[in-house]
Each structure stands twice: as structure tokens, then as C-alpha cells.
Amino acid sequence: MAYELYYWPTIQGRGEFVRLALEAAGADYADVARASAAEGRGVPALLRFLSGHGNGEGVRCPPFAPPFLKHGKLVVGQTAAILLYLGPRLGLVGKSxxxxxxxxxxxxxxxxxxxxxxxxxxxxxxxxxxxxxxxxxxxxxxxxxxxxxxxxxxxxxxxxxxxxxxxxxxxxxxxxxxxxxxxxxxxxxxxxxxxxxxxxxxxxxxxxxxxxxxxxxxxxxPRIAAYLNSERRIAFNEDGIFRHYPELDG
Amino acid sequence: MAYELYYWPTIQGRGEFVRLALEAAGADYADVARASAAEGRGVPALLRFLSGHGNGEGVRCPPFAPPFLKHGKLVVGQTAAILLYLGPRLGLVGKSxxxxxxxxxxxxxxxxxxxxxxxxxxxxxxxxxxxxxxxxxxxxxxxxxxxxxxxxxxxxxxxxxxxxxxxxxxxxxxxxxxxxxxxxxxxxxxxxxxxxxxxxxxxxxxxxxxxxxxxxxxxxxPRIAAYLNSERRIAFNEDGIFRHYPELDG
Structure with a gap:
């Protein structure tokens, strides 16, 4: 069952910590808000979840903000909680x-x-x-x-x-x-x-x-290097969390 | 086995979220930094952990900042991670x-x-x-x-x-x-x-x-009401996270 990541489509932001985990594991996932709104995806699909209406049904656990992950019926928000969930499934955390x-x-x-x-x-x-x-x-x-x-x-x-x-x-x-x-x-x-x-x-x-x-x-x-060189990796920019304003670098 | 909470002794701060869980469950715990330095506790004991030297041994998992919890050999920092650990043990989270x-x-x-x-x-x-x-x-x-x-x-x-x-x-x-x-x-x-x-x-x-x-x-x-009325509950003050500065209340 594919993972569905919901995050703003034009920035790395907090979503990138989840993307890197999915990419490092070679996981099957969709970056939903970057897909076509004509096919029911895109930013409108993300906004439907935030308003408490996922796929037409009410969502019991509405996230406060992106990123959030949908996996089957489960919807989980907060970057660290998403990674807590994905870690064992992707082999990216110890067993104890x-x-x-x-x-x-x-x-x-x-x-x-x-x-x-x-x-x-x-x-x-x-x-x-x-x-x-x-x-x-x-x-x-x-x-x-x-x-x-x-x-x-x-x-x-x-x-x-x-x-x-x-x-x-x-x-x-x-x-x-x-x-x-x-x-x-x-x-x-x-x-x-x-x-x-x-x-x-x-x-x-x-x-x-x-x-x-x-x-x-x-x-x-290898998987990370391939990802960083792909079009899936969004470039850093001044809309994201990491912004280059030379005056702030001192 | 008693839980040992390490947090600054004069403020509620982030430690209070852990104290409330321990109190609500009636758990056996020590608020280490509020105990006597003469008995090897107090703030010096807290600082020893932050410097990477817990009880005289090196600590493999040094916390970045208080609060942190010691339970047997385990030391866990970050308020939300402490509650993640305590939740099932104190009966303060669902089973699924x-x-x-x-x-x-x-x-x-x-x-x-x-x-x-x-x-x-x-x-x-x-x-x-x-x-x-x-x-x-x-x-x-x-x-x-x-x-x-x-x-x-x-x-x-x-x-x-x-x-x-x-x-x-x-x-x-x-x-x-x-x-x-x-x-x-x-x-x-x-x-x-x-x-x-x-x-x-x-x-x-x-x-x-x-x-x-x-x-x-x-x-x-009952347990929370008793705690709030006890001397264990530190009063809010202007050294903690929640500070009353009238000019900020608008």
C-alpha cells in the first residue's frame, strides 16, 4: 500500500524530512499536493484534509498543519510523529x-x-x-x-x-x-x-x-544521491524554512 | 521502580507536563532537582547529566535540555518523548x-x-x-x-x-x-x-x-486537585514559560 505524503508543493520545508526517509528506503509513495488537481490531487486535496474533510468523508484526526501522511485509513501529522510511524516500517530505526x-x-x-x-x-x-x-x-x-x-x-x-x-x-x-x-x-x-x-x-x-x-x-x-539529482528534489528558496538572506548570515 | 524526573526546581515549565502525568497516575516518583544536594540530588545532579556524566558513569544518551526522565537504566529527554514512554506505563494512553x-x-x-x-x-x-x-x-x-x-x-x-x-x-x-x-x-x-x-x-x-x-x-x-493544592505544585512565576506581563496581554 503506497504512502501518501501531503505537503506544500513548492518548498522543501518540514515535508522534506519525510521525503528523505521515503526516498532512502525506496518506498512507494505519492507526493499528493505536487500531483494534478484535475485527478483529485494537488493543493486542493491537501486543503480538504486541513478543513476536516479528507477524501469526502470526515476525518477523525485532522492535522493542525502539513506535513501529514496518509497510509490506508491512518492519517498522521507532525513531522516527528510521521517518522515515528515510518521508522520501523521503512527499516530506518533500531528494533529496541x-x-x-x-x-x-x-x-x-x-x-x-x-x-x-x-x-x-x-x-x-x-x-x-x-x-x-x-x-x-x-x-x-x-x-x-x-x-x-x-x-x-x-x-x-x-x-x-x-x-x-x-x-x-x-x-x-x-x-x-x-x-x-x-x-x-x-x-x-x-x-x-x-x-x-x-x-x-x-x-x-x-x-x-x-x-x-x-x-x-x-x-x-545511492538512493539519496539519485533523489538529490532528480526533479523530485525541490531547490531551496526564500519561501521555505531555510532562506538565504545574506544580511542574516552576518 | 520509581521514576526520577529531572527539571529546574523553581518553575513549572515543561517539566510540569510530566509531573501532571505522574501525579494523575499516582506514580512513585522523585523530583530529583528539588531534593537535597547533600544527598546527591538537587540541581548539581541535574547538571551532571547535562554534562554527559549521570551517576558517575558516562551517559550514552545525554539530553539536550531538561526535562528528562530516568527509569532504571533508561534516560529519556524531550517532554513529548517522555510522555510517549510513560503513557502506556501509567495507563494514560489508548492501547492501539x-x-x-x-x-x-x-x-x-x-x-x-x-x-x-x-x-x-x-x-x-x-x-x-x-x-x-x-x-x-x-x-x-x-x-x-x-x-x-x-x-x-x-x-x-x-x-x-x-x-x-x-x-x-x-x-x-x-x-x-x-x-x-x-x-x-x-x-x-x-x-x-x-x-x-x-x-x-x-x-x-x-x-x-x-x-x-x-x-x-x-x-x-481527585489526584490532580490534591496535587494542585499541595506544596509539590510550584506557583506560576515570571521565570517560567507562562509569565504574566500585563503589557503583553493587550
Whole structure:
């Protein structure tokens, strides 16, 4: 049964963390909002779910916001919850409860950082344009570069360092000696930060060699490399979470 | 085996969502950082974990930030992940995978809102005082009151409305016909928002009668009522997430 991912069609955004998991596993999935509205898909299909009316039936569990995943009758929203569901099904998480919880905890910390990245360009309101909150964005981005970015990267570096099996073939890995969805998400976070804050990231990554190595190893995985080179990978742009505004890179 | 909660000892903060679950279940737990440093507990014990050295041994899974829970050898951080772990053990979540995912999704959306509440008084940097970001806080809080608060409350109201079993005895409930950790967290969110934004909440709750009813029913549960009246319940204050700054209430 194919997975149906619902996310905005013109940005990577939070949906990309789910796309990467599906792609890394070679899963059968549809990126619904990017398909044709004439065939009942496209953005109208996404909006029907948000309004509480999925496929014509009422939806018991309406998501608060995209991304959300439909799999059979199940509809699940919140990026980290989607990956919690997909992890065991796609072979992208360890089997023990401890491994699953730890991988999920890593993902939730990644999600916190993603929110902070978003707020560097939208510190006041998502409902306003960047241009309407630029002075505040300059202040918030300065703190992000100075305080938050190094703190988060140092933590992921410490996690990689403390994983005794992390140096297994094809790694480094965050959890055990195998690829997990958290590795894919950390790859995406680094990729996005390099796009948004190239100067700050160049400095910050000097102290995070294991994070650099993880990013490189994920990029080289055959399915990921093929995906990144395909038309399915949307380019970074200034509508998404990772935006390159040179004035915010300091 | 007793649970050990690690969280800052002078605020409710994110730790309170875990405390409420433990209290509602009558669980055996220690609030470690509030106990005596002379007995090896207190804030020093918390800081040892954050630095990667739990009880003298290295900790494989160091949390990024409090709260975190220790249960036997397991250490789990991130509020929502702690509740994911505790839910089945405390009888505070349904048995089916769908119920557990949906409850978790609700919790993650609650967590998003908690972050937005925090950022009303700290829109620029957690490392700065409120007084150093007051103009920005006034703008962000105005958008929160006008846009975000009504949107989140409307969603939880819709969730309650769409739960066919939610009107069971002792309810309303967010998921099925029984109490879940998400109900306790929504209670706490309402309680905190009423403290921080009394005027805005009075207006907003007029459109969310089911949320009001849930808040009242949780407060009346014997274990919760006893807890709220005990010394274990820390009072709201201006060091926590929910802060009452009248100028932000508009």
C-alpha cells in the first residue's frame, strides 16, 4: 500500500524530512499536493484534509498543519510523529524500545532547531512578510549564529562521539551501527543551514567534524544521491524554512 | 521502580507536563532537582547529566535540555518523548497504535504552542532578559493573541468535537473515552495561558466551550486537585514559560 505524503508543493520545508526517509528506503509513495488537481490531487486535496474533510468523508484526526501522511485509513501529522510511524516500517530505526525512543528524542531536538531556524527570518509572526520584521530578524539571527547554532551542533557532535557503533561501515551514525531517520534529518538540517548561513556554518562546522562526515556519507548513499539529482528534489528558496538572506548570515 | 524526573526546581515549565502525568497516575516518583544536594540530588545532579556524566558513569544518551526522565537504566529527554514512554506505563494512553500516534500528535502540537508562548516574552533570545527584548515581545505577543491563540484553541475545540467517545463520564476527552496525557497537558496549557494572558484568554475561550469543560474536569479529578493544592505544585512565576506581563496581554 503506497504512502501518501501531503505537503506544500513548492518548498522543501518540514515535508522534506519525510521525503528523505521515503526516498532512502525506496518506498512507494505519492507526493499528493505536487500531483494534478484535475485527478483529485494537488493543493486542493491537501486543503480538504486541513478543513476536516479528507477524501469526502470526515476525518477523525485532522492535522493542525502539513506535513501529514496518509497510509490506508491512518492519517498522521507532525513531522516527528510521521517518522515515528515510518521508522520501523521503512527499516530506518533500531528494533529496541530504547533505540526508538532515543532516535525520536534526537528527531524532536532537530525539530526544535528547525523552528529556531524558521524564526530567524520570522521572529514576530508567520503571518507577516520577512520585510515586515527585518530589524527583529537581524537581532534574532545574530543570537542564533552566536549561541544556538554552536550549541545544537556541539550536542549532535557529542552524540556522534558517544555512539560506540557509530563508526560502522557507511557511517557515522547517530544511533547504533545503522542508518536511521535521524541521520537523514541531520543531513537535511546541515544542508539547509549551509544554504541559509554559509559563512556562519563554515565557521561552526570546524568544531563538528563528525557532523560533517555524517552529512557527506548520507549525500553519497545511492538512493539519496539519485533523489538529490532528480526533479523530485525541490531547490531551496526564500519561501521555505531555510532562506538565504545574506544580511542574516552576518 | 520509581521514576526520577529531572527539571529546574523553581518553575513549572515543561517539566510540569510530566509531573501532571505522574501525579494523575499516582506514580512513585522523585523530583530529583528539588531534593537535597547533600544527598546527591538537587540541581548539581541535574547538571551532571547535562554534562554527559549521570551517576558517575558516562551517559550514552545525554539530553539536550531538561526535562528528562530516568527509569532504571533508561534516560529519556524531550517532554513529548517522555510522555510517549510513560503513557502506556501509567495507563494514560489508548492501547492501539492509532490512538498512541494521535495522542502523541496532539502532544507535539501542544508543544509547538508552548514554544510560541515562551517566545511571546523571548522573541529574540533565551539568553537575554525580557527587558532586553520588550519592544519585540510586544509585537510578537500581539500576533500571538490575535492569530495563534485563536487558531490553536479552535483546533483543540474541533478535535474534542470530532471525538465521538469524548463525552464519556469524567470527560470531555481528546482521544477516545478515557483520560490521556494530552488531556492533562491541555489542562496545563489553559491554566498557564489564563495566568499569562487573562484578558485575551477570557475572550478566546468563549469560542472553545469544550476546552473549558476539559480544563474544569481535569482540575476536579481527585489526584490532580490534591496535587494542585499541595506544596509539590510550584506557583506560576515570571521565570517560567507562562509569565504574566500585563503589557503583553493587550
Amino acid at each position: 524500545e530504547a533505540a526508538r525512543l532515543w532516535t525520536h528524542q534526537l528527531q524532536l531536538t532537530l525539530a526544535d532547531m528547525v523552528t529556531e531556524v524558521h524564526d530567524t527570518h520570522h521572529p514576530i509572526a508567520s503571518s507577516l512578510y520577512y520585510e515586515d520584521q527585518k530589524p527583529e530578524a537581524l537581532r534574532r539571527a545574530a543570537d542564533f549564529r552566536k549561541t544556538r547554532l554552536p550549541k545544537f551542533l556541539a550536542w549532535f557532535e557529542a552524540v556522534l562521539e558517544s555512539n560506540p557503533a557509530g563508526g560502522a561501515r557507511g557511517g557515522p551514525y547517530l544511533v547504533g551501527g545503522r542508518l536511521s531517520y535521524a541521520d537523514l534529518s541531520l543531513f537535511q538540517l546541515v544542508q539547509g543551514l549551509q544554504y541559509a548561513f554559509p559563512a556562519a556554518m563554515k565557521r561552526a562546522l570546524k568544531k563538528a567534524p563528525r557532523v560533517v562526515a555524517l552529512h557527506a556519507s548520507v549525500a553519497q548513499r | 497504535e492509532a490512538a498512541r500516534l494521535w495522542t502523541h500528535q496532539l502532544q507535539l502540537t501542544l508543544a509547538d504552542m508552548v514554544t510560541e508562548v515562551h517566545d511571546t516574552h523571548h522573541p529574540i533570545a533565551s539568553s537575554l532578559y525580557y527587558e532586553d527584548q520588550k519592544p519585540e515581545a510586544l509585537r510578537r505577543a500581539a500576533d500571538f493573541r490575535k492569530t495563534r491563540l485563536p487558531k490553536f484553541l479552535a483546533w483543540f475545540e474541533a478535535v474534542l468535537e470530532s471525538n465521538p467517545a469524548g463525552g464519556a463520564r469524567g470527560g470531555p476527552y481528546l482521544v477516545g473515552g478515557r483520560l490521556s496525557y494530552a488531556d492533562l497537558s491541555l489542562f496545563q496549557l489553559v491554566q498557564g495561558l489564563q495566568y499569562a494572558f487573562p484578558a485575551a484568554m477570557k475572550r478566546a475561550l468563549k469560542k472553545a466551550p469544550r476546552v473549558v469543560a476539559l480544563h474544569a474536569s481535569v482540575a476536579q479529578r
